[in-house]
Amino acid sequence: MNLRRWLARKSGLDTRVEEYAFAADPVLGHTATARLAERWVNTTCGYCSVGCGMQIGVREGRAVSVRGNPEHPVNRGRLCPKGLAEHHAISAEGRAREPLLRRDGRLVRVPWTEAIETMVTRFQQVQERYGADSLGVISTGQLVTEEFYALGKLVQLGFGTANYDGNTTLCMSTAVAGYKRSFGSDGPPGAYDDFAAADFILLIGANIADNHPILCARLEPNEARTLVVADPRVTKTAMMADLYLPVKPRSDLALLNAMLRIVLDEQLYNAEYVARHTRGLDELRASLAAFSLEDAAEITGLSQSLIRQVALLYARAKRPMVAWTMGVNHSTKGTETVNAINNLALLFGHVGQPGASPFSITGQCNAMGTREAGFASSLPGYRKFESEADREELAKLWNLPLERIPSARGLAYPDIIEAAVAGRIRALWILGTNPLVSFPNVDVLRQALDRLDFLVVQDGFHPTPTTELADLVLPAAIWGEKEGTYTNSERRVSKVNAAVAPPGEARSDFDIFLAVAERLGCREAIFPSWKSPADAFEEWRRISAGRLCDYSGISYEALERVHGIQWPLAANSIESPEATRRLYGNGRFATDDGRARLIATAWTPFPEQPSPEYPLVLNTGRTVEHWHTRTKTGAISILQRMAPRAWLEMNPLDAQRLELRPHDPVEVISARGRVSRVELRITEIVAPGQVFLPFHFAESNANQITQSAFDPISREPNFKQCAVRVERSPMSARERARKRR
Amino acid sequence: MELPLLARAQSGMDKTYRLTDEGGLAATESLAAAAASDRDLLVSLCGVGASVTLPTPPGPGEQYRFHFDMTRCIGCKCCVVACNEQNANPAEILWRRVGEIEGGVYPDTTRHHLSMGCNHCLEPSCMTGCPVNAYTKDPITGIVLHSADACIGCQYCTWNCSYGVPQYNPARGVVGKCDMCHSRLTQDQLPACVAACPEGAIQIETVRIDAWRRDYHAADSPGMPSADDSLSTTRITQAKRMAANTGRVDLGRLRPEHPHTPLICMTVLTQLAVGAFAAIWMLALVGSARHRAAAPLALMVTGIALAASTLHLGRPIHAWRALRMWRRSWLSREVLLFTLFVLVATLYSFALWLSLSAAFLLGAVTVLLGIAGVGTSARLYRVPGRPAWNSPFTYAHFFLTTALMGAISALLLDASSALARRIAISICLLIVAVELARLLWLMRSSVHELRGAATLLRTVLKTPFAGRLTLLLCTGVLLAHADAMPLLLLASALALAAEFAGRWLFFVSVVPTNIAAQYLAPEAA
Numbered sequence A: 001m002n003l004r005r006w007l008a009r010k011s012g013l014d015t016r017v018e019e020y021a022f023a024a025d026p027v028l029g030h031t032a033t034a035r036l037a038e039r040w041v042n043t044t045c046g047y048c049s050v051g052c053g054m055q056i057g058v059r060e061g062r063a064v065s066v067r068g069n070p071e072h073p074v075n076r077g078r079l080c081p082k083g084l085a086e087h088h089a090i091s092a093e094g095r096a097r098e099p100l101l102r103r104d105g106r107l108v109r110v111p112w113t114e115a116i117e118t119m120v121t122r123f124q125q126v127q128e129r130y131g132a133d134s135l136g137v138i139s140t141g142q143l144v145t146e147e148f149y150a151l152g153k154l155v156q157l158g159f160g161t162a163n164y165d166g167n168t169t170l171c172m173s174t175a176v177a178g179y180k181r182s183f184g185s186d187g188p189p190g191a192y193d194d195f196a197a198a199d200f201i202l203l204i205g206a207n208i209a210d211n212h213p214i215l216c217a218r219l220e221p222n223e224a225r226t227l228v229v230a231d232p233r234v235t236k237t238a239m240m241a242d243l244y245l246p247v248k249p250r251s252d253l254a255l256l257n258a259m260l261r262i263v264l265d266e267q268l269y270n271a272e273y274v275a276r277h278t279r280g281l282d283e284l285r286a287s288l289a290a291f292s293l294e295d296a297a298e299i300t301g302l303s304q305s306l307i308r309q310v311a312l313l314y315a316r317a318k319r320p321m322v323a324w325t326m327g328v329n330h331s332t333k334g335t336e337t338v339n340a341i342n343n344l345a346l347l348f349g350h351v352g353q354p355g356a357s358p359f360s361i362t363g364q365c366n367a368m369g370t371r372e373a374g375f376a377s378s379l380p381g382y383r384k385f386e387s388e389a390d391r392e393e394l395a396k397l398w399n400l401p402l403e404r405i406p407s408a409r410g411l412a413y414p415d416i417i418e419a420a421v422a423g424r425i426r427a428l429w430i431l432g433t434n435p436l437v438s439f440p441n442v443d444v445l446r447q448a449l450d451r452l453d454f455l456v457v458q459d460g461f462h463p464t465p466t467t468e469l470a471d472l473v474l475p476a477a478i479w480g481e482k483e484g485t486y487t488n489s490e491r492r493v494s495k496v497n498a499a500v501a502p503p504g505e506a507r508s509d510f511d512i513f514l515a516v517a518e519r520l521g522c523r524e525a526i527f528p529s530w531k532s533p534a535d536a537f538e539e540w541r542r543i544s545a546g547r548l549c550d551y552s553g554i555s556y557e558a559l560e561r562v563h564g565i566q567w568p569l570a571a572n573s574i575e576s577p578e579a580t581r582r583l584y585g586n587g588r589f590a591t592d593d594g595r596a597r598l599i600a601t602a603w604t605p606f607p608e609q610p611s612p613e614y615p616l617v618l619n620t621g622r623t624v625e626h627w628h629t630r631t632k633t634g635a636i637s638i639l640q641r642m643a644p645r646a647w648l649e650m651n652p653l654d655a656q657r658l659e660l661r662p663h664d665p666v667e668v669i670s671a672r673g674r675v676s677r678v679e680l681r682i683t684e685i686v687a688p689g690q691v692f693l694p695f696h697f698a699e700s701n702a703n704q705i706t707q708s709a710f711d712p713i714s715r716e717p718n719f720k721q722c723a724v725r726v727e728r729s730p731m732s733a734r735e736r737a738r739k740r741r
Numbered sequence B: 001m002e003l004p005l006l007a008r009a010q011s012g013m014d015k016t017y018r019l020t021d022e023g024g025l026a027a028t029e030s031l032a033a034a035a036a037s038d039r040d041l042l043v044s045l046c047g048v049g050a051s052v053t054l055p056t057p058p059g060p061g062e063q064y065r066f067h068f069d070m071t072r073c074i075g076c077k078c079c080v081v082a083c084n085e086q087n088a089n090p091a092e093i094l095w096r097r098v099g100e101i102e103g104g105v106y107p108d109t110t111r112h113h114l115s116m117g118c119n120h121c122l123e124p125s126c127m128t129g130c131p132v133n134a135y136t137k138d139p140i141t142g143i144v145l146h147s148a149d150a151c152i153g154c155q156y157c158t159w160n161c162s163y164g165v166p167q168y169n170p171a172r173g174v175v176g177k178c179d180m181c182h183s184r185l186t187q188d189q190l191p192a193c194v195a196a197c198p199e200g201a202i203q204i205e206t207v208r209i210d211a212w213r214r215d216y217h218a219a220d221s222p223g224m225p226s227a228d229d230s231l232s233t234t235r236i237t238q239a240k241r242m243a244a245n246t247g248r249v250d251l252g253r254l255r256p257e258h259p260h261t262p263l264i265c266m267t268v269l270t271q272l273a274v275g276a277f278a279a280i281w282m283l284a285l286v287g288s289a290r291h292r293a294a295a296p297l298a299l300m301v302t303g304i305a306l307a308a309s310t311l312h313l314g315r316p317i318h319a320w321r322a323l324r325m326w327r328r329s330w331l332s333r334e335v336l337l338f339t340l341f342v343l344v345a346t347l348y349s350f351a352l353w354l355s356l357s358a359a360f361l362l363g364a365v366t367v368l369l370g371i372a373g374v375g376t377s378a379r380l381y382r383v384p385g386r387p388a389w390n391s392p393f394t395y396a397h398f399f400l401t402t403a404l405m406g407a408i409s410a411l412l413l414d415a416s417s418a419l420a421r422r423i424a425i426s427i428c429l430l431i432v433a434v435e436l437a438r439l440l441w442l443m444r445s446s447v448h449e450l451r452g453a454a455t456l457l458r459t460v461l462k463t464p465f466a467g468r469l470t471l472l473l474c475t476g477v478l479l480a481h482a483d484a485m486p487l488l489l490l491a492s493a494l495a496l497a498a499e500f501a502g503r504w505l506f507f508v509s510v511v512p513t514n515i516a517a518q519y520l521a522p523e524a525a
Helices: A003-011 A112-130 A145-159 A173-183 A193-197 A213-219 A252-265 A271-277 A281-288 A293-300 A304-316 A334-348 A367-373 A388-398 A413-421 A442-451 A509-520 A533-544 A556-562 A637-642 A652-657 A733-740 B004-011 B028-045 B078-087 B125-129 B156-160 B182-186 B192-196 B209-214 B261-287 B294-311 B316-323 B330-353 B359-380 B392-413 B418-444 B448-458 B462-481 B485-508
Strands: A022-025 A029-032 A039-044 A053-059 A062-068 A100-103 A106-109 A135-139 A164-166 A200-204 A226-230 A243-245 A320-324 A358-360 A427-431 A454-459 A472-475 A484-487 A492-496 A616-621 A647-650 A665-669 A674-682 A690-694 A722-728 B062-069 B097-105 B108-116 B135-137 B144-146 B167-169 B174-176 B202-208 B235-237
Touching (some): A003 B316, A029 B078, A029 B182, A112 A135, A112 A427, A112 A454, A112 A509, A145 A367, A145 A484, A145 A509, A193 A213, A252 A281, A271 A334, A304 A320, A647 A652, B062 B108, B125 B156, B202 B209, B261 B294, B294 B316, B359 B392, B418 B462, B418 B485, B448 B462
Parallel strands (some): A039 A492, A135 A164, A135 A427, A320 A358, A647 A674
Antiparallel strands (some): A039 A053, A100 A106, A616 A722, A665 A674, A665 A722, B097 B108, B167 B174
């Protein structure tokens, strides 16, 4: 700043009037000139799975503002705080700008050609030496569906490894597994309209006020509903409830089984529906014979009469909905818990009916896209690895020999990590995820990454705790810089568009996949004549045609026109694209015989019970201001200001016993590690004996202490409960110095 | 286990649902039917900004106000982000904030949020205190508007507002605040916070001013400072059932406030100057001695004090504007009185130098203006938003400094004066006694902000607090035993240091009233 300017500022002649000026924007109305846009680009939010339609305001090639798309059926113009500040993610500091290759221990800039060449050569060397499956790929829920489809083909058909999974296994694989077991296929049957249409809503392990705030806006206008919230913690969502159930940690399955027992014992269920559309009633009944209401009361901490009342509320409701998220999924009993929820719905035929469905609220913006188009938990279009007919169909559609189509699922995410520790996975490609913060018991992951011959991390941001360990960093475009589609929790496909160019040399993930395929020499075979995501989408429409997730009636043009279309929509459908669609409303399920399965489940205590050494149960979760590992939201000053660091919630009784005071820095210690210097919040939000720590913060990483315990079916980690003890942190050097003074 | 919501349902009191004897839902059909129209209304209300209708513009005797519905707020903070986007404010400045209140015992926990912008008070204390008339209460909408152009960045409004609404932007050198998106309202657009709230928890309403003046209890809520201070117009819908102990979650967070160094210099040095002129004048009166060389020295101190005060301003070049609102603002009066003081003191100094007979009268006027100036200095810190300042102790603090500096000045001018010596020693002891009495008063108070000040003085500020009292005692001892001029000078220096320390403590130990904040403090910048 020159002297004149400095003097003008200091004397008060210059008050930066231009920076703080206002003007009329035809879209936003009277607003700060800093937000004035030359043009608006329709897109879909890139954070969570609610799938809000939004518009990015662009001026001089920069994203300067956002607003909710008033015409989008999901949010009708509303956005959550992360969405309202999303344009700042694009211009945030710490974006990855150029390919970086590790040389002599340091990451140095290299041209793209060299980056791709090195990556493919190293991967091929590893595969030649240790076998094709020694390459692992861990993807994300953050890419567009076109990219997931392309990546799946590239990994499974190009590199020829089956060991491909996404961070969605840390998140939604339980819902996937639960739906498959009950209904024969993945695919949430309900719609957001159900939140408004239901007369009874049970939110179980779902803190939507923090994690899916715009769903609260769908639910809140429904004044006819009874909202029951089951959560060990008095969340913001619990405060919305008409009836709050303060269940003990991981007792959800006991609560559900008690409800099932009551419904069966008192013959409250829809016998006709059960007889016509399900199998397994006798086994279900038998599995509950030894499980009494007294047991349930003991396990859940709820009174028997209260459990019975909740069961009766569900049984007598005309349009009851049960919705869940991570409280259920993040559990070694997660899949069974999902099955118990599905059992309850099936006993009454409350599946795919207006206002009534077992509804999994997804996590990431396009976790659903990975499930539909990916090659991880199933073949594209919810085809089964084990079905020869499905494989033959794909081989024909792709014009590839049948033996190129994988016939079995590869390793799931946690098993890829274990295989790396064991030396069976030798090279790893991580895309759009930051496992150094998000993977449980992170020291195991560190060991795994240390043992690798070659680690490629493809991300929109650098440095992140994960890119710092990479041998090669590929800079990727992020939301707002690329085109494609996202699918939200209610199976609604929405368009994602590029508003601005990626920074530096960063390229869209799609372009990177094409370049890798080119170098591998399989581009024409797996991506025939593809140039843009639109080409992938056209192929995906053909691949999904006739499947449960039928996209054939959905086109980019229609998506731009109506802003969001729920699948299935067949090409020849006479249905309006805007119509609300649900699955299985006719009682025909995706199983061989068309009948859903009632599945026997059994509650067991969570794996690591409190002990004298570790007497408290740690619960982990999120806060509304941040997204996952904070690579984006930590770089956005307004969100960071509102939630600047981690905290530990503890009940006053425990704090008194431990002689701790509000704002004390504490250590949270488990058998696996410790989180240091977390600020203590003494609060009645949590029950005595329990503590809560948000997991977003790398510097206070909750996953230093979580455990390696996984659902045997879905392979999802048991993030939500482990045993810890809490101590006041030893004084820092500064505090000691101050004390001495 | 007590479950109030269930109890409410069982008793049939709840309008949203009831349980029959068997525990089932009763009258869902009719309720659903009844809700259908409400729902449509609500969807349009809390939906897209554009579809929410504004109330009709206020008529005579009416104004706009915010309505905040605590039962709808889910604490998502959309309003905070939307406000900062609308106004292009940096993240350090939040014109709308969301705080948290909590009470009860698990699982019957009460947990709510308060989203607050400006309360557009009927008697805005930001406005009445402003020395430059930067604030206006819009005659049509009742919105309290602030002009960045008129503002000189004195930040007096940030002390006057009990809610912490006006916030100083150091990058601009001026204060800013929520104006209810006045310009949007006049163009039939919703304020950014209202439009952004996904739950329809923030709305704009029209209020009848006279009726609200009679009964404004709906502006009060747990987590909010009393609406008595300035007659806040924000109507708060509270949750029907809240635990009796529901209150702010951020009370355990006490931090020393900004020291306002230029103001420390300004107040201590003006008080020194006033004391010195009083000593000069009185010595002339009693002993007929003319200390004509001392007057220019005292004048110079006054000049330094006034120059220092302008450094406190964000826009020092416009300092003269502070004279403008002397009819209303104590800050203007302070500036006016000290300006007059410096003018008359200059004349007095000339008169002394030239041994004019008018010196006696000019001296008397100088001293009176000085005392009045110190009085207004003290008065302007008596703001409800800073309870630890809002007490007679502030007068005692400022006048005792003046008296101590006066007595010591007298002693320096006339080292043989036993009276001056006795007075100086007494004042040292008196200040120690008053400070201890004040600490006791703070400690025993039921007001959080007063107890908070005591806590600060007894913990993080313990050393400077005890140090200041020690300095005063040392001064007293030194004065009692020392005759040599170097020792007297040392005692004077100790006394001045004690008073600087005292003033620093005055500024940093105050705990402002504020709306409930979030539990975690923002990151240190």
